[in-house]
Amino acid sequence: MKTLLFIAHTPSENTRLLATQAIASIQEYAPALRLVTKQPQEVQIEDGLACDGIMLGTIENIGYMSGMTKDMFDRCYNGWLDRQAGLPACIYIRAGLDGTATRQAINAIATGLKWRLVQPPIVLKGSFCDSFGDTLSEQAAGFAAGLEQGIF
Numbered sequence: 312m313k314t315l316l317f318i319a320h321t322p323s324e325n326t327r328l329l330a331t332q333a334i335a336s337i338q339e340y341a342p343a344l345r346l347v348t349k350q351p352q353e354v355q356i357e358d359g360l361a362c363d364g365i366m367l368g369t370i371e372n373i374g375y376m377s378g379m380t381k382d383m384f385d386r387c388y389n390g391w392l393d394r395q396a397g398l399p400a401c402i403y404i405r406a407g408l409d410g411t412a413t414r415q416a417i418n419a420i421a422t423g424l425k426w427r428l429v430q431p432p433i434v435l436k437g438s439f440c441d442s443f444g445d446t447l448s449e450q451a452a453g454f455a456a457g458l459e460q461g462i463f
């Protein structure tokens with residue numbers, strides 16, 4: 312059985328709703344996956360080494376990924392380096408205004424870790440709206456189903 316590690320920093324009602332929708336979509340479209348959900352501050356090096364794919368959600372605050380997400384990479388990057396090459400990954404960013412700097416930073420980290428992004432990070436930007444959930448649910452379903460079926 313394959314394991315999907317779902318990591319999301321969810322400090323607000325909207326970000327909690329997004330994570331809930333993504334998780335529901337994963338469970339619906341990939342019921343045979345083992346789904347492990349964690350906040351970034353809970354993630355340890357072993358979690359990233361024990362999974363077959365990572366889905367990561369962060370917010371952008373003050374022009375960068377959330378501090379909790381940065382802290383996770385600070386703690387885990389060296390332990391993951393050269394041990395996650397080719398790991399399928401999927402990223403979303405909730406940004407009130409922009410999201411560009413966070414997308415660039417996470418792309419650079421993913422490149423360093425040799426994660427295989429199955430699609431470019433999606434940025435859910437601007438005033439919160441229902442379509443964010445639809446976009447994210449579709450992304451999560453595609454990623455999870457592909458992982459479950461061995462496509463990624």
Ligand SMILES: Cc1cc2nc3c(=O)[nH]c(=O)nc-3n(C[C@H](O)[C@H](O)[C@H](O)COP(=O)(O)O)c2cc1C
Nearest residue numbers: 323325370371372373374405406407408409410439
């Ligand atoms: C202190 C603070 C700084 C923020 N800085 C940024 C920023 O640099 N870029 C951006 O796109 N959004 C920024 N935001 C908006 C957050 O990304 C947004 O509030 C967060 O993703 C949660 O989404 P929500 O407000 O819909 O719950 C900031 C919000 C706060 C409170």
